[in-house]
Amino acid sequence: MGVLIEMNGLPFRISEERILSGLNDEQRKAVTTTEGPVLVIAGAGSGKTRVLTHRIAYLIGVKGVFPARILAVTFTNKAANEMKERIISLLSEEPRDLWMGTFHSICVRILRKHADKIGYSRNFVIYDRGDQESLVKQIARDFRDLAERPGSLVNRISRMKTGLSQELDERILRIYERYQQELKRCDAMDFDDLLLKVLELFESHREVRDFYAERFKYIHVDEYQDTNRIQYMLLRHLASHHRNLFVVGDDDQSIYAFRGADIRNILEFERDFPGATVIRLEKNYRSTRKILQAASTLISHNIHRKGKTLWTDNPEGEKIPIYETWDE
Numbered sequence: 001m002g003v004l005i006e007m008n009g010l011p012f013r014i015s016e017e018r019i020l021s022g023l024n025d026e027q028r029k030a031v032t033t034t035e036g037p038v039l040v041i042a043g044a045g046s047g048k049t050r051v052l053t054h055r056i057a058y059l060i061g062v063k064g065v066f067p068a069r070i071l072a073v074t075f076t077n078k079a080a081n082e083m084k085e086r087i088i089s090l091l092s093e094e095p096r097d098l099w100m101g102t103f104h105s106i107c108v109r110i111l112r113k114h115a116d117k118i119g120y121s122r123n124f125v126i127y128d129r130g131d132q133e134s135l136v137k138q139i140a141r142d143f144r145d146l147a148e149r150p151g152s153l154v155n156r157i158s159r160m161k162t163g164l165s166q167e168l169d170e171r172i173l174r175i176y177e178r179y180q181q182e183l184k185r186c187d188a189m190d191f192d193d194l195l196l197k198v199l200e201l202f203e204s205h206r207e208v209r210d211f212y213a214e215r216f217k218y219i220h221v222d223e224y225q226d227t228n229r230i231q232y233m234l235l236r237h238l239a240s241h242h243r244n245l246f247v248v249g250d251d252d253q254s255i256y257a258f259r260g261a262d263i264r265n266i267l268e269f270e271r272d273f274p275g276a277t278v279i280r281l282e283k284n285y286r287s288t289r290k291i292l293q294a295a296s297t298l299i300s301h302n303i304h305r306k307g308k309t310l311w312t313d314n315p316e317g318e319k320i321p322i323y324e325t326w327d328e
Contacts, residue, residue, distance in 0.1 A: 014061025037273035045286030067095035224249030228260035288317025
């Protein structure tokens with residue numbers, strides 16, 4: 001049975017069967033397991049976006065959860081927009097108070113309300129890549145023996161900020177210090193700061209952390225295998241009150257370590273969130289059997305993985321061509 005809820009002033013009823021229709025057994029389990037930490041290991045082509053959108057619609061339309069109590073984090077604006085459109089289609093109404101977006105956009109919303117608590121105005125400026133390179137170029141003029149390009153310097157600063165490297169060059173450290181001072185003087189933050197400053201805000205002003213941790217009763221994260229340590233720490237803060245953290249990812253698709261993605265976030269989820277439910281989406285809707293067999297054989301050589309067995313009802317498919325080329 002659905003429940004009668006009021007969203008945007010318009011009461012309506014959503015049946016459970018409408019939300020769950022077309023889902024396989026494991027997808028249904030993922031959608032309806034609403035309490036406690038949940039890790040969904042979603043193989044390629046297994047319908048993870050479908051699960052995320054149906055779960056949010058299930059919470060709102062069947063469980064009667066107010067959209068304002070739900071947070072959904074994606075890695076691209078395109079993914080957020082696609083998910084929102086699917087949820088609107090399921091609910092026949094836009095859940096306008098739902099918080100959905102990238103880590104950066106969510107952090108901007110928080111900082112626009114509370115940046116004054118950490119020494120910025122609420123109208124702070126966000127520096128894009130071009131702004132960063134212009135600022136670094138200006139600072140680097142005082143270091144005439146430094147031939148490094150502004151873009152490379154920005155990359156090194158970012159790696160220092162996010163803990164990916166420990167800089168030993170004294171000149172780079174001085175440029176980094178000046179860079180941060182100039183950002184603060186201009187009431188500006190770069191993209192790394194957007195996450196780091198919210199982490200600083202949560203750790204220095206627990207009342208702000210507690211406000212959002214209490215508000216977001218249900219937290220959803222897409223592409224969890226691509227999260228870095230800072231994003232992980234933000235999620236720990238946000239999920240500290242209700243522990244209803246629902247993450248979807250595939251350790252076999254973790255390819256962004258060079259950008260800071262930490263595979264431990266997904267591999268150690270059950271240790272970090274005791275009592276977690278683990279659900280595997282193993283039915284593939286996209287590939288042929290030959291493709292799945294080849295992919296499974298290849299990835300089986302990786303011993304650092306959660307493990308799953310993908311299968312499909314699709315045809316056998318054509319033989320996979322092999323191309324040989326020179327190796328550097």
